[in-house]
Amino acid sequence: MRNWKEGKRMQKSINFALVGHMFMGRAHSHALNDVTMFMKDLGIRPVLKTICGVGAGLEDTRERFHWEKSETDWHKVVTDPEIDVVSIAVPGFLHKEIAVEAARNGKHILSEKPLARNYEEAYEMYEAARDNHVLNMVNFNYRRIPAVALAKQLIEEGQLGQIVSYKGFYQQDWALFGAPMSWRYKSEMVGKGPLEMGIHITDMARWLVGEIDEVVSVMKTVVKERQTADGSKEAVTNDDNTVWLARFKDGFMGMFEASRAHMGRKNFQWFEINGTKGSLRFELERMNELNVYLSNDCEDRRGFRNIIVTEEMHQYMKNWWPAGHMLGWEHTVLHQYYEFLKAFEEGSMPSPSFEDGMKAQKVLDAVVKSAEENRWVSVDEIGR
Template sequence: MKETLNFALIGHMFMGRAHSHALNDVGMFMKDLKIRPVLKTICGIGDGLEDTKERFHWEKSETDWHKVMSDPEIDVVSIAVPGFLHKEIAVEAARNGKHILCEKPLARDYTEALAMFQAANENNVLHMVNFNYRRIPAVALAKQMIEEGQLGEIVSYKGFYQQDWALSGAPMSWRYKSEMVGKGPLEMGIHITDMAQWLVGGITEVVSVMDTVVKERGTADGGTDVVTNDDNTVWLAKFENGVMGIFEASRAHMGRKNFQWFEVNGTKGSLRFELERMNELNVYLSNDGEDRRGFRNIIVTEEMHKYIKNWWPAGHMLGWEHTVLHQYYEFLKAVEGEYMPRPSFEDGMKAQRVLDAVVRSAEEKRWVAIAEIKGREEPGIRR
C-alpha cells in the first residue's frame, strides 16, 4: 500500500478552501490513517488562486484542469467548482485512472450523474460525493438509534433546508441559472434528499410546488437578467417502506442562515437535528418513565460518539469544517481498505433522480414516480 496519495483540487474558492483545510489537517487528527494526503496541485481561474495555494500549502497551481487530468503524479481529483463542470471533469478524471471526490450536487441532472457513475465504474476508480452532513457525530448517533430500532417503526420524516441569501439583493451569478446548476432545489435539496434516503430508505414518489421569489437580478453592466431556477421548493414524498415525508428547500427565508434540520418520528420515539446546533441531538423515547418523558437534548461530544475521540474533551464543540475533514478521513480509509467509499456517486445519482422527479412534478402538477426518471441517451452512456 502506498504511504502517500497525491491530490489535485479543482476549485479554489469557498469549498476549495474547505477541502484544502481538511486535507491539511486530516492526518494530524485521525491517528489511525496509514496514508498521508499530499496537496500537490490546486487548479482554478481568477483572483485568489495563488493566495489559496500559498495559505493552504499546495505545491503548485494550474489554470487548465485538462492538464491536471493527464498528470501522472496525481492519484485523486477533488472537484469543488460549479455543477455545470462536474460531469466533464469527473469523466475525464476517471478515464485517466484518478480516484474522485466530487462536491454535491453531483451534476445538473440525473443523466449527467448517471454518466459520471458509469465512467467511474467502467474505469475502476473509487468515487465519493461530498454529502458531508452524514459525517456529523450527532447525525451518526441518529443513524445508530434508527438502525437499533430505538424509535420503533418509522412512520414520518421531515427534512428542511432554509437560507436567506437570495433575498439580500445579490447580483446575478451562476447560482441563479439552471443551465449552470440545474433546475429546482439542487444546492440545498440534494442534502436533505440524501439525508432522508440514508436515514430511513429510498423515496419512490413525490409531488411538489416550486417558486422563484426574485425573478430578475442586476448584472455587472448595470442591466438585469432573468433568474431561471427556483428560490423555494416544497414537496411530499412516499418512501419504499411506507414512511411519509415532508421537505422544503429555500434560499429565500429571511433570518435563516444555514438552517438545515430533520425530524424522524417512529412508533416508540422521535429525534430531531438542527445543523446550526450541530453538536446536539433532541430525542424522545416512549420507554422513559411516564413521569419524565419529554424531548431530551444530548450533547454529542463524548468519546464514544463517532469521530470524537480524535478531537477535544467532552463539551468542546466541533464546527462545520470538521464535516469535510471527516469525509476525507472516510475516503482515505476506503483507499487503504480498497473498498468503495460511501456516499458514492451511486448515492449522488439516486438523490439527483429524486430531485429530477420533484422538478417534473412541479412542472406537470402531479405525483411523479422516481422510476419515471430515465437518463437521456447521449454518447458514452450505456444502460
C-alpha cells in the same frame, strides 16, 4: 494507477489535485491539511500537489493551504500522471466533464454535491467511475456529523420503532440580499429547482430512513431578475424555494423544503423523524446536539432530551477534544476526507459514492418534473 479493487494499499502517501479554490475549495484544502493531524489511525497521508481555479485569489489559496503548485486549466490536472485523486469543488455544470475525464485517466474522485445538473449527467459520472474502476465519493458531508451518526444508530437499533413521518428542511436567506447574477441563479449552470440544497436533505433522508417512491412538489422563484456585470438585468432561471411531499418505499410519508429565500435562516438544515416508539430531531445550526424522545423512558420523566454528542464514544470524537468542546462545520468535510482515505487504504469503495449521488439526483429530477407537470411523479419515471 491501480484499480481500487486490488485490496489494501501499502503506499504511505497519495497525491491530490483540487479543482476549485474559493468557498468549498478552501474547505477541502483545510480538510486535506488537517486530516492526518487528528485522524491518527490513518496510515496514508494526502499530498497537496495542485490547486486549480480561475479568477482572483488562486495564488493566495495555494500559499495559505500549502499546495505545491497552481493551475488554471483543469484538463492539465486530470491528465497529470503525478496526480492520484482529483477533488472537484466547482459549479455543477463542470462536474460531469471533469469527473468523466478524470475517471478515464484513472484518477480517483471526490466530487462536490450535487453530482451534476440532473440525473442523466450524474449517471454518466457514475458509469465512468464504475467502468474505469476508480474510487468515487460525493461530498454529502452532513452524514459525517457525530450527532447525525448517533441518529442513524438509534434508528438502526429500532429505538424509534416503525417510522411514521420524516421531515427535512434546508433553509437559507442569501437570495434575498440583492446579490448580482452568478452561476447559482442559472439552471443551465447548476440545474433546476431545489438542487443545491435539496440534494443534501434528499441524501440525508435516503441514508437515514430509506428510498423515496414518489413525490409531489411546488417551486417558486422569489427574486426574478438580477443585475449583471454590465449593469443590465438578467432573468433568474432556477427556483428560490421548493416544497415537496414524499411517499417512501416503506409506506410512511415525508415533507421537505429547500429554500435560499427564508429571511433569518442562515444554514438551517433540520430533520425530525417520528416513529411508533420514539422521535428525534437535529438542527445543523446546533450541530453538536441531538434531540431524542423515547417512549420507553419512565412515564413521569418522558420528554425530548438534548444530547450533547461530543463524548469519546461518539463517532469521530475520540480524535478531537474532551467532551463538550464543540465541533464546527469544517469538521464535516475533514471527516469526509478521512472516510475517503480510509477506503483507499482498505481497498474498498468509499461511502457515499457516485451511486448515492446519482440516486439522490433521480429523486430531485422527479421533484422538478412534479412541479412542472403539477402531479405526483414516481421516482422510477426518471430514467435514461
